[in-house]
Amino acid sequence: MIIRPITPRDLDALYHIAVESGPGFTSLLPNRDALARKIDHSVSSFARSVTAPGDEHYLFVLEDSGTGEILGTTGIEAAAGLTRPLVHFRRNAVIQHANVRQMRHTEESLTRCQHYAGCTEICSLYLRPGFRRANAGKLLSRVRFLFMALHPERFSDIVIAEMRGVSDQAGRSPFWDWLKHHVADLDFASATQLAGSAHAGFIEEFIPAMPFYTQQMNHAARAVIGQVHEDTRPARHMLEREGFRHQGFIDLLDGGPTLECPRAEIASVRNTKKGKVQLHTGAKLPENQEGERYPNAIVANASCSGFRATVTDRAYPESETGELVVTARLAEQLGLGAGDLACCLLLAVSSKQSQPSQQIHHTPATEEIRYAY
Template identity: 50%
Template sequence: MIIRPVAMTDLPALQEIAVESGPGFTSLVDDRDFLAQKVQRSVESFARSVKTPGDENYLFVLEDPETGAIMGTTGIEASVGIQRPLYHYRCRQVVHYSPELKLLRRLDVLDMCHHYVGCSEICTLFLRPQFRRAHAGKLLSRVRFLFMAQHPQRFAETVIAEMRGVADANGQSPFWNWLREHFVDLDFDTVTRMVGTGDNGFIADLMPRHPLYTHLMNENARAVIGQVHHNTRPALNMLEAEGFRHTGYVDPFDGGPTVEAKLADIRSVSGSTACGIQVVENVEPDLDQWHAGGQGRILAITNNGAADFRATVTGSARYLPSRNLLQVPATLAKALKLSNDGRARFMELATSSAGRQPTTIPLRQQREVLHAHR
């Protein structure tokens, strides 16, 4: 498996993913012209020399190098909420109190806002069901943080992720169904398509401007506020393990939570290692060297490029901490565009049976990601 920047030749596969991901996956919509523009914007973003984050979008694809099949996609928006508002509902509580009657009531309300301005957003994470395999989902999720660690000047101090909210078997949102009944008579598919293609002006025009008292909503709508789609739960688990937290902001269409973290505090950023590269032959060390050297551990490895960025997961590399040097087999070095005396970054994903047993990744988080965040 190799992760690389998207190319225009990936457009047919992206359109297939847009169909497979279904309603609610607003960062990819089944519109060839829109997807072509998105790919072109990403190509230009990777090629751009950047000192501070701007209107860049970085879209990656996960490729099977043996077949050329596109297994999934993942992305980063460098700076959101500037060119067009990024709307959310803020969950808060109000207190109604009458001293004369000695009556007090606490009520939950939702306020429309665009709180996140200038933050970076991780998005567009989707692993196609037919390509589920060990570590694919984790690599898709964490490669973004390795890229951000390699190129911090391209990203903001705060990173957010909008998690996909609850939908029924037909892809309909109970939260939106209530809003549609009372305020905006558009079906969920239409709304998510409009938002995905950048047409969100109707939010300011038609959505309620005053606080929404959640106790006035029906039970189905109220129950999904801040909850995630069942296929998104593994992705949320991984982000929580990275240090992301929900601070009370939810999507205005499906009620899904938005989580956030400081870039420097993200586990895969602070816990990854920048190192030198030594290209070696595939010589298997003896057992003591295997354990001491770190070979047998499953590593996510990236080069330090932008337009020529490459990443993969492997158990064949060996880290020499005393020299801050990663030994990489020649075939793998070629796939990652690495050379002797080059630079790379890596982090440990897990351990193989040849190494010690995993101790940091709960079993429930090792399910692969299918639908994740928008």
């Protein structure tokens, strides 16, 4: 498996992914012209010389290095909400006072807001169901943080992820099914298509700025506020292990949570090791000091438009010299030569290294992403 920047020849595969992912996956809609523009924008973004994040959008594809088939996608928007508003509901606790006997009680409200303007957003992560395999989901998710560690000037200090909310197999969202009776009588697929295609004035026209009180919602709608689609749970758990947290902002249409983390505090950003390449001529590396094989790691070159990354046990960081020892065959796959700068992110590290100090949710190490957000 190789991760690389998307190219125009990947349009058909990207369109199939957009169709497969279904309603709610708003970052990739099944419109060939829109997808072609997205690809062109990504190609231009990778090619730019950047000193500060702007309207760049980086879209990667996961390719089977043997067959050339596209297994999935993953993306980064450098500064979301600048050219197109990024709108959420903010969850607020509102204290209501009664005149009688000075009684008071707390209610929760949802208020439309634009909180995350200029933040980097990770998005467009999808692993095709027919191509699930070990470490594919981890590679798609964590390679973006490795890319940020390589090119920090291209990204904001805060990174967010809008997680897909709860919907059923028919594409119905309990949250939207309640909300639409108060804003716009559209089915969920139509609403997400309008929102995802940046339809002029859709949010302002249909979603009022006045607060909605959750106690007025039916139980089904209220129960999914801040919850994620069942296929998105592994992705959420993975991001929480990286240090991401939900701070009370949810999607306007399906109620899915937005997670956030300072870029410098993301575990995979902190744990990415950079070094010059030292070529190893053998097909395999020798065993380590404990007589074991080296653990799997994401290894990548340090290029931008020529970026390549994979999961492998044929590389390891040399602790004494700081060099990255890489087999010659792997170096060829990644476009690396002796002395080139490369980076390495171990997939299995100690909990002390990989986890922030606050309490997090744990999931089995074998759990893999299907599709996420």
